[in-house]
Amino acid sequence: MQWEELKARLLEAGSARLSGEPADDFIAKSTAGPGAGGKGSVFFAMGGHRVKLALNPASPVEIIHRGDGIADLYFGGRLISGRLLRPGLHCPDQAFITVTGRCIFSCRYCSVPRLSGKRKTVEEIMDLVESVRHRVSTISLTSGVLESIEEEEAYVCEVIDHLKFFGLPIGVSIYPIDHTPDKLRALGVAEVKFNLEAATPDLFATVCPGLDYDLIWRVLDRSVELFGKGRVFSNVIVGLGETDEEMEACIDKLTSHGVIPVLRPLNPVAGCAGQPRPTAARLQKLFAKHSYALSRNGLDTGSALTMCTVCGGCDLVPGRDE
Template sequence: MHWKDLKAELLAVGSARLTGEPAGEYIAKSTAGPGAGGAGAVFFAMGSHRVKFGLNPKSTIEIAHRGDGVADLYYLGNLIPGKLLKPGCHCPDQAFITVTGCCIFKCRYCPVPGENGRRKTIEEIMAMVEAVRHRISAISLTSGVLSSIEEEEVYVLEVVKHLLFFGLPIGVSIYPTDQTPDRLKSLGVTEVKFNLEAATPDLFKTMCPGLDYDQIWRALDRSVELFGKGRVFSNVLIGLGETDGELDACIRKLASHGVIPVIRPLNPVAGMTGTSRPSAERLKKAFGMHERALAEAGLDARQALTMCTNCAGCDLVPGRDA
């Protein structure tokens, strides 16, 4: 089985049970996004390929840790030898940090508003990066919204100013104001990710009440002008109720604007509990759409330096997963 096909099947399950030797140093915790507040996750690698699993003792996939990161993955009677990757912060090779772990908005697919998280201080964030700087190549920031979109931007900008000390590429993904792209660029941020989340405006309105789909598009277009094609990204969740045609149209539109889509399988938590994860076949179909759209637009996801596309643990990424 080709890696792309195997990864699609693994992502369709989305979780694994971890057995064998103690593996605490390989477990990553999330304080933002659909994995927030869970039991943690591990990154399993086979050669240069990787996939992220949420930890679930009832999963049909088993990862047996043999010690020192060496691991075997058991899936449908197959044994796949590999290794566990040690996270920097949240993911391998990066300090991917959630600045504010709570949010005033209540997007249906996101558990963060119910987690009673808090905002990290700049001192905490600097210490987190310092602790892993010997094994990371980038810093990435995401954030909820503590009190307002505008106030969150001001705080994240201050965090960025301090993180420039490390001399690493910095990626930022926050809910934008119209001035966010210019302000991040002026500080020296390398890449940005502003998330459409849903494939259509109507779905976005249902899933993200109180947020503005058109504002995100304005931020994306301005970002491409400032950062360049292929340095701007946008999450699109697959499994919110969109048709294949709607997903394809959204992917093509993003790519044609110079934005690299991040096609993220839905994790059915929060208000989406009870919804099915997208099937392996649907993930492979979306991968084909994604691959064609990037090729037509002359975009190469392998050039990403920060954030999700660089990591490629949660998603099928053209050029990285073949």
């Protein structure tokens, strides 16, 4: 079985049960997005490839930790030998930090509004990065919205100004307003990710009430002008109810605008609880379309420095999972 097929099947499962030797040092916790508030996740790697799986004692996937990160994955009657990756913060090789762990909006796929998360102080964030400085090569920031989009942007900009001390590339993914890309570029941010989340405006209106789909497109286009092709990304969730044709049209539009899509399989939590995860077959079909669209528009995931495309744990990433 090739890695692409194996990873697609593992992403369809979405989780693993972990046994064997203690593995606390290899468990990552999420405070943002659909995985927030869960039992944690592990990154299983085989060669240069990796996949992130949520911990679930009822999962059909089993990972047995043999000690020191050496691990065996059992799935579908197969044994795959590999290793667990030690996270920096949230994911391997990066200090990926949620600035504010609560949100005034109620996107259906996201658990954060249901949690009583807090905002990290600048000092806390600096200490977190310092604690993993020896094993990370980049800093990535995301955030909820504590009071307003404008106030959150101002606070994240303050955080970035302090984080420049470390001299590492910084990637940022927050909900934007029209001039957010200009402010982030002026602060020396390397890459940005502004998330469409849904493949169509109608679906977006349903799953992200109160937010503006057209605004995100304006901000993405401005970001490409400022940061350049291949330095701008956008999450699009697979499995919200879109057709393959609608998802493919979204991929085509993003890539033709110089934006690298991040196709994120639905994690059925919060308001999406009970919806099925996308199948491995569908993920592979969209992966082929995604790969072709990137190539046709001169985009290369291998040049990414920060955030999800570099990590690649949650998604099939063209150029990294082939």
